[in-house]
Amino acid sequence: MRALLGLIGIFCISVGYADVAIIAHPDNPLTTLAPMDIKRIFLKQTKRFPDGSPVQVATLAPDQSLTRAFYQSALTMTESQWRTYWAQYSFSGQKSPPAELRDQDIMLQWVASTPDALGFIHVERVDDSVKVLRTLSIEPGSCGDKPGCD
Amino acid sequence: MLQQISLLFRRIRPRRLIPSLLATLHFLLLGWVYTAHAAPEVSGFINAVGGYATERPTLGYEQGNTLFDRDSLLGLQVSGRLSDKISATGQLLAQGKSDYEVEATWAYLTYEFSPSAQMRMGRFRTPLFFYSDFLHVGYAQHWISPPTEVYSLPFDSVNGLDLSYGFSMGHTDARLQIYFGANDGDYSEDETNPPLKIRLREHMGIVGSLQRDWLNLRVSFHQVTRLTIENFADQPLPQPLGSVGELVSAITTLGDIYGFGAGADFVAKQLAMRDISAEFSEAALRLQWQHFFAVAEGTLLTFDDSPLAKQRRHLLSLGTQFGQTTLYATYARANDEPAQLAAAVPRIAGVTEGVRAALNGLTESLALESETASIGLRYELAAGTAFKLEISENTIPHRNQSNLVRFGFHLVF
Numbered sequence: 155m156r157a158l159l160g161l162i163g164i165f166c167i168s169v170g171y172a173d174v175a176i177i178a179h180p181d182n183p184l185t186t187l188a189p190m191d192i193k194r195i196f197l198k199q200t201k202r203f204p205d206g207s208p209v210q211v212a213t214l215a216p217d218q219s220l221t222r223a224f225y226q227s228a229l230t231m232t233e234s235q236w237r238t239y240w241a242q243y244s245f246s247g248q249k250s251p252p253a254e255l256r257d258q259d260i261m262l263q264w265v266a267s268t269p270d271a272l273g274f275i276h277v278e279r280v281d282d283s284v285k286v287l288r289t290l291s292i293e294p295g296s297c298g299d300k301p302g303c304d
Numbered sequence: 305m306l307q308q309i310s311l312l313f314r315r316i317r318p319r320r321l322i323p324s325l326l327a328t329l330h331f332l333l334l335g336w337v338y339t340a341h342a343a344p345e346v347s348g349f350i351n352a353v354g355g356y357a358t359e360r361p362t363l364g365y366e367q368g369n370t371l372f373d374r375d376s377l378l379g380l381q382v383s384g385r386l387s388d389k390i391s392a393t394g395q396l397l398a399q400g401k402s403d404y405e406v407e408a409t410w411a412y413l414t415y416e417f418s419p420s421a422q423m424r425m426g427r428f429r430t431p432l433f434f435y436s437d438f439l440h441v442g443y444a445q446h447w448i449s450p451p452t453e454v455y456s457l458p459f460d461s462v463n464g465l466d467l468s469y470g471f472s473m474g475h476t477d478a479r480l481q482i483y484f485g486a487n488d489g490d491y492s493e494d495e496t497n498p499p500l501k502i503r504l505r506e507h508m509g510i511v512g513s514l515q516r517d518w519l520n521l522r523v524s525f526h527q528v529t530r531l532t533i534e535n536f537a538d539q540p541l542p543q544p545l546g547s548v549g550e551l552v553s554a555i556t557t558l559g560d561i562y563g564f565g566a567g568a569d570f571v572a573k574q575l576a577m578r579d580i581s582a583e584f585s586e587a588a589l590r591l592q593w594q595h596f597f598a599v600a601e602g603t604l605l606t607f608d609d610s611p612l613a614k615q616r617r618h619l620l621s622l623g624t625q626f627g628q629t630t631l632y633a634t635y636a637r638a639n640d641e642p643a644q645l646a647a648a649v650p651r652i653a654g655v656t657e658g659v660r661a662a663l664n665g666l667t668e669s670l671a672l673e674s675e676t677a678s679i680g681l682r683y684e685l686a687a688g689t690a691f692k693l694e695i696s697e698n699t700i701p702h703r704n705q706s707n708l709v710r711f712g713f714h715l716v717f
Contacts, residue, residue: 190475190517199477199515201419209421217689230594234628234684241444241688241716243380244347246429246437247393247410 177262177284179269183207185273187287192228193273197239198249200249203272211252211272214261223242224274227290229286346386351377351442353449353692353712359704362696363452364401367706373400375449375710379440389416397440409440409461425465431511432457434522434588434601442714446597446623446682448694449635453674454603454617457584458491458500462507466633466683470557476516484508497540505530509584521592528582531607536577545662548575552584555659562655567648571663573607574645582607598622611663613671628684631678640671675699688716 176192178184184203187195194200196211203209214221216233223230231239240251255261260273265271266283277289309621339525353375357365364374377400383393395410412426429436433455438444440460464485472480485507492499496585503546508525540625545551552572588601602618616639623632649656680694 194475194477200472201717232625232627233687234690235625237688237716238444241349241441242438245349245379245395245441245444245716247381247383247412247414248437250345 159218174220174227174272174274175277175280175286176228176267176272176288176290177280179265180283181269182285182287184287185235186191187243189228189288189290192231192288193292196229196252198243198252203270208270209272210270212255212261212264213252214258214274215254215256219301220256220258220274220276223292224290227292228274335438335627341675344382346382348378348380348717349441349443350379350715350717351375351440351712352714353442353710355448355708355710355712357706357708359706362698362706362708365708365710373403375442375712376400377440378404379409382421386413390414391416393394399440408476421467421469422446422473423465423536425655426650427461427463427464428483430457430459430462430487430507430526431466431509431524432526432584432602433458433482433550434590434599436460441716442692442712443688443690445682446630447621447634447678448692448712451619451634451676453636453672453676453679454601456638456672457605458502459487459489459504462487463506467485470472476514478515479511479513481511482509483565498535498538500536500539501532501534503532503534504528506530512607518592520588520592522586522588524586526584526586528698530579531577531582532579533577536575541662542664544658548666550573550658551662551666555663558649558659562650562652564648564650567650571645571649574611574643577610580608595625596623597625607643611643611645611667611670613642615640615672628681630682632682633679636676638672640673640676667710674702685713692707 156173167206176187182203185203187204195209196238197204197212199240201208213224216222216236217240222233225233229236243249244251255264255273257281261273261275262279262281262284265273275284277286280286282296330425349444352372353364354370354372355374356365358364360367364370377393378398381393381395385391391414393412393414394408395411396406397409398404398406408427410426412424412428412430414422414424416422429439431437431452433439435445435455439455442448462483462485464483466481466483467480468481470480473521487504487507489498491500491502506529507526508670509524511522511524513520513522515521535543537547537552539548540550540671541547545554552575555568555571559565560667582605584603585604586601586603588599591598600619603615605615607614617637619636623630623636645667646660649660649663651657651660674697676696678694678696680692683691685691691711691713692710693711696710698706698708
């Protein structure tokens with residue numbers, strides 16, 4: 155079963171048009187991050203990495219297709235659901251949405267210079283200044299909703 | 305519709321807006337100016353909704369005429385961080401149904417003991433319902449407004465303090481909130497009667513919520529130890545009695561003459577509406593599974609020593625989301641049990657029929673029996689802007705069924 159899911163995963167990565175890399179500072183001791191943890195951190199349901207250390211998150215401006223791919227692959231949300239979620243929490247005074255960085259260059263710089271950062275960029279933009287904790291991909295209509303496509 | 309939005313801004317009365325704004329800004333900036341922290345964040349929301357009823361006035365909408373003020377409102381929220389531990393939040397609300405009079409629904413300071421524990425003090429939203437925290441933010445909800453059968457209590461806000469604590473158990477997040485406070489306000493359910501002047505003292509509550517991926521669960525319990533309606537005796541009754549106060553005098557007089565003084569005293573005490581206690585319990589569940597969601601909520605409100613009914617209310621809403629579109633259906637019901645006061649007045653032919661009928665009429669008018677079924681559509685027009693259309697069918701015993709059609713735009717910025 156695990157092998158099958160792995161195969162589906164490889165298939166998705168190979169044909170996915172938008173591969174999102176979840177990135178952290180290179181000194182971050184974690185080597186991987188489970189999809190559920192990614193979701194809970196970006197939705198600010200937890201303020202810590204699974205090892206207990208604090209985390210700061212940022213996203214990219216929502217007008218970019220990579221951001222929409224991130225909502226779908228990492229959060230299983232549409233842009234509208236993401237906005238509604240944050241309207242609920244920011245207007246109830248409980249928590250505010252992550253900072254929206256203007257582009258991937260700024261994201262890369264921010265993650266590379268912030269030890270507790272968690273962000274995302276396109277997998278092709280990854281370089282040595284950051285550490286990839288997971289790669290997520292989506293293919294609208296084929297892989298987006300299936301389990302194991304992360 | 306865009307005209308309606310600009311109208312919304314124009315109709316805000318500057319004379320009322322400016323003092324409220326200044327007071328709130330003063331509150332927020334007091335510490336901020338001197339501590340040179342990041343600029344306060346300003347965000348806001350607008351609901352611009354129009355609607356009409358088909359058979360009889362429904363939810364404040366007129367039969368056949370389209371009104372644009374009943375569910376329209378503008379809200380502004382300002383928050384600023386004064387230090388690492390302290391922040392200030394204010395929310396101003398101008399509602400169409402209150403002639404866009406600006407009120408500060410929130411004005412509180414938050415002290416964070418730790419990332420998971422905080423205390424708030426000032427005026428904040430009473431956490432009575434699942435949607436209370438963002439009650440007026442139409443964009444944050446799928447429907448035009450939460451069903452009034454359930455979301456009907458007169459108070460949105462409480463002046464007091466609360467403590468909240470959040471913690472995680474594996475992938476389940478839990479939150480516990482306890483508050484204590486008081487409130488005064490005028491409440492008018494029916495515009496033909498003078499507003500009730502309500503005073504709440506020793507108001508407290510506890511809220512527990514759980515969230516795990518696709519599941520949200522919320523349970524809360526609230527109580528008021530001293531609830532007073534200052535002008536209850538002035539509430540009008542059909543002639544020849546005229547008012548609740550006159551009904552009490554008539555029953556007291558008849559009690560003295562016909563020897564049911566104890567029963568008359570009981571009725572007088574029940575109708576005094578002074579320092580009575582009330583208890584409110586609520587439970588809600590929200591499920592989100594891929595493209596489907598369901599919300600269910602039930603409430604129970606009971607009063608001691610009063611003519612007010614035992615209020616049993618519930619709602620169920622189901623929906624599906626695909627792309628930018630959400631389709632939903634909602635059912636809500638109020639099934640109140642009227643207080644029984646007439647039993648304290650003996651049946652004496654030709655003497656007590658009138659006052660007994662008046663007592664029954666009064667307790668029945670304070671109990672709601674209503675059912676509303678709605679279907680609706682929400683469409684995401686642009687980032688932070690949703691268009692909604694909702695058609696509701698309202699059924700009240702012994703009255704015509706009435707349909708309500710509402711449409712509008714809900715924005716956040």
